[in-house]
Amino acid sequence: MASSATASRAGGVVLIGLDCGTPELLFERYADDMPTLSGLRRRGVWGPLKSTQPPLSIPAWLSMLSGLTPGELGVYGFRNRVDHGYGGLAFATSRSVRVPRVWDLAGQAGRESVLVGVPGTYPPSAVRGCMVSCFMTPSTDAQFTFPAALSEEVQRVTGGYTIDVTGFRSDDKARVAQQVFDMTEQRFALARHLATTREWDFLAMVDMGPDRLHHGFWRHCDPAHPRHRPGGRYEHVVRDYYRALDRHLAAFLEVLPDTAAVMVASDHGARPMLGGFCLNEWLVREGLLRLAARPAGPTPIARARVDWSGTTAWGDGGFYGRVFLNVEGREPQGTVPARDYERVRDQLAGKLEALADHQGRPMGNRVLYPEALYPEVQGLAPDLIVYFGGLAWRAVGSLGLGQGLYTFENDTGPDDANHSEHGVLVAAGDGLGGGRREDLSIYDVAPTLQSLLGLGRSAGQRGRELA
Amino acid sequence: MSGGGTPADRWPQPEPAEPVAPVADEEAYSAEEEDEVAARLEALGYLD
Numbered sequence: 026m027a028s029s030a031t032a033s034r035a036g037g038v039v040l041i042g043l044d045c046g047t048p049e050l051l052f053e054r055y056a057d058d059m060p061t062l063s064g065l066r067r068r069g070v071w072g073p074l075k076s077t078q079p080p081l082s083i084p085a086w087l088s089m090l091s092g093l094t095p096g097e098l099g100v101y102g103f104r105n106r107v108d109h110g111y112g113g114l115a116f117a118t119s120r121s122v123r124v125p126r127v128w129d130l131a132g133q134a135g136r137e138s139v140l141v142g143v144p145g146t147y148p149p150s151a152v153r154g155c156m157v158s159c160f161m162t163p164s165t166d167a168q169f170t171f172p173a174a175l176s177e178e179v180q181r182v183t184g185g186y187t188i189d190v191t192g193f194r195s196d197d198k199a200r201v202a203q204q205v206f207d208m209t210e211q212r213f214a215l216a217r218h219l220a221t222t223r224e225w226d227f228l229a230m231v232d233m234g235p236d237r238l239h240h241g242f243w244r245h246c247d248p249a250h251p252r253h254r255p256g257g258r259y260e261h262v263v264r265d266y267y268r269a270l271d272r273h274l275a276a277f278l279e280v281l282p283d284t285a286a287v288m289v290a291s292d293h294g295a296r297p298m299l300g301g302f303c304l305n306e307w308l309v310r311e312g313l314l315r316l317a318a319r320p321a322g323p324t325p326i327a328r329a330r331v332d333w334s335g336t337t338a339w340g341d342g343g344f345y346g347r348v349f350l351n352v353e354g355r356e357p358q359g360t361v362p363a364r365d366y367e368r369v370r371d372q373l374a375g376k377l378e379a380l381a382d383h384q385g386r387p388m389g390n391r392v393l394y395p396e397a398l399y400p401e402v403q404g405l406a407p408d409l410i411v412y413f414g415g416l417a418w419r420a421v422g423s424l425g426l427g428q429g430l431y432t433f434e435n436d437t438g439p440d441d442a443n444h445s446e447h448g449v450l451v452a453a454g455d456g457l458g459g460g461r462r463e464d465l466s467i468y469d470v471a472p473t474l475q476s477l478l479g480l481g482r483s484a485g486q487r488g489r490e491l492a
Numbered sequence: 493m494s495g496g497g498t499p500a501d502r503w504p505q506p507e508p509a510e511p512v513a514p515v516a517d518e519e520a521y522s523a524e525e526e527d528e529v530a531a532r533l534e535a536l537g538y539l540d
Contacts, residue, residue, distance in 0.1 A: 081538075103538050116529065118520040148520055163525035193535040240537055301540075325540075342540030422540045 031224050036284035036454070038477045040470075041216075041274065042143065042231030044082055045239050046291030046449045048073040055264055059271040061278065062451060065287060069453030070491055072462040073294075074470075078398050079345045079410060080293035080444045082236065083117050083161075085467060086144035089292060090126040090229075092471035092486035096399020096406065098124065102343065106405035109356050113327035114341065118161065119146050125483055127474045128152055128227060134480055136226035139219045142212055143231050144292075154225060157215065160189040160233050182218045183211045190237045201241055202262050206269060209234035213273035221280050227478055238266050239295040243442035250297040250441070252433075286454025286477045286492070290470055294445035300433040301421040301440065302380075302388070302413045304340035304348070305329075307430055311376065313337040320425035329424050333358035338373060338408075342422030344444050347407035348373065370394075370408055377411055383431040388414045416443045456492040465491075 043051075052071075056063050065071075077085045077095050083103050084095035095101055100121060104114030122145060128138035132153030140146060140156040147158040149171040156171040157179055165186055170176040179186050190204045209232050216230040244250040245259035278287065305326050308314035315335035320328075326339055333351060337360055341347045350373075352366055353359035361369050374392040382388045390413050395406040413420055419440070426432055433440060450465050452473065468488030475482065476490040521529065533539050 103533060116521070116526065120520055161529055163521060163528045167525060189532060190536075191532065193532075237536070343538050419537065420540065 031221060036282050036286060037225060038227050038454075038474055039281060039285050039287045040227075040229040040474060041277070041287065041289045042086070042229065043235050043270075043289065043291045043449070044086075044144070044231060044233045045236030045293060045295050045444070046289070047235070047239070047294035047296075047445065048447055048449050049294070050263070050267065051449050055267045058264055058268045059274075061271045061275040062289060065289065065451045065453045066461075069287075069451055069457050070459045070462060070465075071449070071451040072465045073447040074290060074450040075466045076293040076444075076446050076448055077467055078393060078446075079412075080416075080446050080448075081344060082144050082292055085292035085448075086231070087117075087122060087126075089290065089467045089470045090128075090143065090145075090474075091122070091124050092468055092483065092488055093124055094399045094401075094468075094487065096395060096402045097485065098122065099402075099404025099406075101395075101404075101406055101410075102341075102347065104341075106349070106407075109405065111331070111333060111357065116161065117145070119148055119150055119158075127471055127478070127480075128154070128229070130475060130480050130483060131227050131478055134478075136478060136480075137224050138227040138229070139216075139223050139225045140228075141216050141219065141230035142233070143229050154227075155219065155223060157186075159231070162188045164188065179215060183215055186215075187211055189233060193237070193241065198241070198259060202238070202259070202266075205234045205238045205241075206266060208232075208237075209266070209270055210273060213277050217277055217280050220277070227474070232270075234266070234270070235291070236295075238263060239442040241441060243295060243297060245441075247297055251299060252440075284455070286452070286457060288450070288452040288457075288470070288474070290450045290452075290467075291448030292467070293448045295442040296416065296445040298419060298440050298443040299414060299417045300383070300431055301342075301419045302346075303421045303423075303426060303428070303430050303432060304342055304346050304411070305422055305424050306426070307380075308338055308340060309424070310430075313373070314339050316424070322425050322427075323423050324425045326422050326424065334360065337361055337369065340411075340420065340422055341407070342420035344419055345416065346409075346411035346413060346420030346422075348377075348409040348411060350408045374409055377409070380413075382414070382418075388418065391415055416445060419443055452491060454492075 077088045084100045100117045107115045131138050138154035142159050144159045147161040149156045149158040158169045162169045187208045212232045242262050244252045246263035315332040317330040317332045336351050338350050350361050351359050352361045377392050378390050380388045393410040395402045472488045473491040476492045
């Protein structure tokens with residue numbers, strides 16, 4: 026190895042995040058293509074990692090590294106309601122997080138951290154150590170490092186830092202795939218550089234590559250996907266990616282102290298996506314959402330002309346559905362009397378659960394009530410959380426697609442993969458062993474990292490120490 | 493790492509407050525930056 030890590034304590038604690046790392050791929054289909062990860066599994070504890078509800082990157086990574094639920098954090102998606110108006114949603118950023126994460130606790134105890142690409146770190150905040158912010162960074166024109174002066178070094182080491190894949194909907198799939206391969210190589214190269222040039226006790230890096238590849242190419246690698254065509258140009262792109270990722274992992278582990286505790290974790294997994302269900306179109310048909318004018322083309326709900334005085338409920342889409350009731354005394358033009366709230370919500374939940382798919386078969390929708398999911402419900406949670414087909418279908422919030430209730434190819438998002446409720450955890454190091462477990466939770470990660478760092482639990486933290 | 497830079501660059505910061513609800517943070521992004529992030533996430537399927 027060219028250089029060795031400068032962990033300031035014996036070993037150090039390392040978290041390698043693989044956004045959307047999927048147990049069926051990493052532990053089964055491509056296990057033989059990933060000898061480094063498989064080697065970590067043989068000497069550690071590992072298994073599928075139960076994600077948050079919803080299994081979505083921003084709430085999941087925030088929960089993983091704080092040990093609190095999305096309800097306690099008040100973060101239910103990339104964007105969240107900030108008031109009861111109809112003005113849409115605002116992004117959750119690092120400033121939305123008012124609880125300490127592992128590196129905050131480490132810093133308070135005098136420990137140094139190196140952070141690269143951890144979701145929920147834009148804008149970058151002060152940390153004892155250094156930070157390169159996440160994929161929510163608008164561009165490298167913005168301050169994306171702490172301290173700010175680190176950005177020049179990052180740009181030099183990486184040859185131009187890639188925040189995320191761009192042009193994802195492009196027909197040039199080869200270019201998209203190449204971006205993912207390059208971005209992953211760059212993340213690991215930067216992590217190696219910082220690991221070997223900084224003093225650190227805790228090092229966390231997150232690579233978004235697996236998520237981007239799954240959303241864009243899942244159909245090509247999974248014979249179970251309804252639009253899989255064997256023998257296609259991209260049939261092996263996912264396998265080849267994981268082979269490359271494993272080589273980057275091996276090169277990274279090589280520069281770490283032999284005594285480092287290493288954890289590889291993902292925030293959620295992936296599964297084939299069958300299509301999209303047009304949530305707001307359905308609410309219109311049910312007479313629960315009234316439009317002042319039909320949109321001429323695909324239009325996000327936030328830009329649609331809604332007659333709120335005649336609306337009972339509306340939804341927001343993405344990889345899962347969120348439904349909001351229009352409640353008297355809560356929303357500006359609420360129509361649902363507060364005394365009828367539970368009855369109307371239950372009726373709507375029942376209708377959503379009874380929906381059929383495009384072939385008349387039950388979709389198998391799951392409808393969740395926030396107060397039943399979380400020990401606390403902070404912020405403005407949706408009134409209902411909906412997993413269409415158990416996340417086999419995405420939720421389409423836009424109106425005016427002109428495709429009925431079901432869509433299979435659209436302009437608003439790729440259709441290859443949706444998220445699944447289990448990610449992965451592989452942890453190896455002193456006190457971390459025991460092989461495969463089936464009971465691992467995303468809430469176990471923070472207390473385990475803290476235990477490895479010699480830190481106590483923080484207030485209200487969920488999960489167990491695995492070390 | 494050496495210190496310096498803007499006040500936001502300096503460690504330590506005040507200890508985090510008790511958990512509270514997220515608030516609108518218009519300072520995190522300019523309007524153009526927010527559009528840029530939204531467009532990227534929309535293309536990825538996260539927003540719809």
